[in-house]
Amino acid sequence: MAGPGHLGQSARDVELDDSLRDAVRDLILCLADSKRLLGMRYAEWILGAPELEAGIACASMAQDEWGHARLLYALLKDFGADVERIEHGREPGEYCNLAALDAAPESWPELTALNALADTALTIQLEALNASSYLPLRQRVQKLVAEEQFHCAHGAAWLRRLAAGGPAARAAGTAAVRSLMPALLQWFGPESQRATALSRAGVVGALPGDLRDRLLRRVAPWLTDLADPEQLARIAISYDDFDEASRRPRGTSPDAATIARIRGDKNRAFLMD
């Protein structure tokens, strides 16, 4: 049977109790904030990319990420959130983005690592919501995942190009991959009560450890000559200072200048209802 009825049969629509509600809301906010920041990181390279076509690719990926962020923020209305304040009124310490996006990448290899690995980590988390028992997520996620297809293709192609581009390019690629990967593996979170509850209720179709494995498996073929995938799989992850709700190390945040740009502070006067 086609249409929404078919979707309804693939997973039951879950009644969220209070603790599960908070967990789903936090998950949506983490994804939305990460996409908002990632979009800005792409946009910063529209004029600085090594070739015109790569700059255009950055513009296209930035548009996609901002579109996804907006769509995910809108889902927070169902949790009683003031979406206007969430988009334009929060302080840096309230952001729940992937911590690896806090600082602007300083080089094209660093941007490439974000593109290939961080964007893919977000997509793997989204894919685990494809058959979510929470209907609003399930209805939207497939479109977002489809639009991500060429993001990882761009990142993967550029990782391979760095690997083939001589000793300096290869070394920069290796350094970027090695410094980014621990934060991505940590981002999926601990195997906690909350993670288990989300999985048991069918909201998320996998546990954090499965998502880490999926990330490692997916990126391994792109890392030829840059990093040893088995070595990456052995990275020790600590959750001592990790805040599970925001999925960030405690006491860290993006800087004020980044958030002022994300919120659009300079142009607030032109915002119309």
Add this chain to the structure above:
Amino acid sequence: MDMTVYEVFARKSRGEPLKHIGNLNAPDDELARVYAFQTYDEEKWFDMWVVPRDRMIEVFNSERQPVA
């Protein structure tokens, strides 16, 4: 790295002839595909193709002279 010029073709719907919609520079086929999508997919195309310009074979020129 050596760059190749690729010509980009697309069509709006099944059965329509392919239309030339532009070109791009890329170092290899893999990035040519990605760049074509990210540069030219603003419109909703049915399908899209790239071909290296130097693999296009001229049959006759603008003076209608056959090309040897």
